[in-house]
Amino acid sequence: MQEATFLILTALAGGSQHGYGIISDVEQISKRRVKLRAGTLYTALDRLREEKLIAVDREEVVDSRLRRYYRLTPTGEERLAEEAARLHANARVAMFRLDPSEGMAST
Amino acid sequence: MTEPSRLERRYRSLLALYPKAFRREHEQEMLSVLMATASEGQNRPRLAESADLVRSALLMRVRQARVPVAWEYSHARLMLPVRIVTGVWLVFLTAVLYGYGRGGWWGVLLVPAATLHFYIAYRLIRPPDRVAGPPRR
Numbered sequence: 001m002q003e004a005t006f007l008i009l010t011a012l013a014g015g016s017q018h019g020y021g022i023i024s025d026v027e028q029i030s031k032r033r034v035k036l037r038a039g040t041l042y043t044a045l046d047r048l049r050e051e052k053l054i055a056v057d058r059e060e061v062v063d064s065r066l067r068r069y070y071r072l073t074p075t076g077e078e079r080l081a082e083e084a085a086r087l088h089a090n091a092r093v094a095m096f097r098l099d100p101s102e103g104m105a106s107t
Numbered sequence: 108m109t110e111p112s113r114l115e116r117r118y119r120s121l122l123a124l125y126p127k128a129f130r131r132e133h134e135q136e137m138l139s140v141l142m143a144t145a146s147e148g149q150n151r152p153r154l155a156e157s158a159d160l161v162r163s164a165l166l167m168r169v170r171q172a173r174v175p176v177a178w179e180y181s182h183a184r185l186m187l188p189v190r191i192v193t194g195v196w197l198v199f200l201t202a203v204l205y206g207y208g209r210g211g212w213w214g215v216l217l218v219p220a221a222t223l224h225f226y227i228a229y230r231l232i233r234p235p236d237r238v239a240g241p242p243r244r
Contacts, residue, residue, distance in 0.1 A: 018136070018139075019136055019137070019139065020143045020144065023140065023144065037155070037156055037159040037160075038140045038141050038144070038160065039156075039159040039160040039161075039162060039163030040163055042133050042136075042137050042140075043166055045133075046133065046167070047170075065135075065138070065139040065142065066135035066138075066139055067139060068136045
């Protein structure tokens with residue numbers, strides 16, 4: 001799973017969000033490192049929807065602009081949990097090897 | 108926002124690069140995002156943003172391209188000799204016309220026509236270079 005995909009799913013794990021919401025949330029989660037652009041975001045959303053990891057939650061019109069909210073599907077939650085567990089396990093090993101006294105204890 | 112601003116029109120023309128189905132589905136919300144991320148007084152898309160739109164539009168086009176179904180392949184294979192014979196015939200005609208000094212304008216017509224026949228014959232029997240559909244990963 002690519003990092004952008006992982007971050008998009010993570011953003012949606014906290015509740016449904018629309019495009020702009022996802023962009024700013026991903027920026028916050030990644031500590032300003034990942035700035036999604038509209039093109040990238042929507043090709044990703046389109047694919048994730050096709051893979052049934054996310055679904056359209058609802059639509060709103062604010063200032064004559066369409067806002068479509070997306071949410072995580074149960075399959076999406078599952079996939080995100082798996083991926084997070086995998087990354088977590090890898091990170092733990094890395095931290096332990098870098099500092100055996102700290103790694104296992106603090107995480 | 109009463110009428111589309113210059114920025115919005117420019118974004119729209121970039122969004123026109125996407126496949127129709129994708130545009131029908133996402134154009135409005137993408138426009139909302141693009142307009143929301145634009146800064147005050149900005150009247151043209153930023154370069155990086157345009158590049159991202161063009162890149163992802165091309166990606167979507169490749170992703171949605173349809174792979175020919177079985178009968179289209181067998182038909183193309185069947186038509187191959189016909190196309191090649193037609194192409195050869197056109198080349199022959201061109202040669203004859205030029206041989207008798209009557210080429211001139213006919214060459215302009217026949218040479219590209221023959222080339223097109225050969226190209227289509229080759230193009231249609233070539234196996235697909237990509238597989239659309241099921242997600243990777």
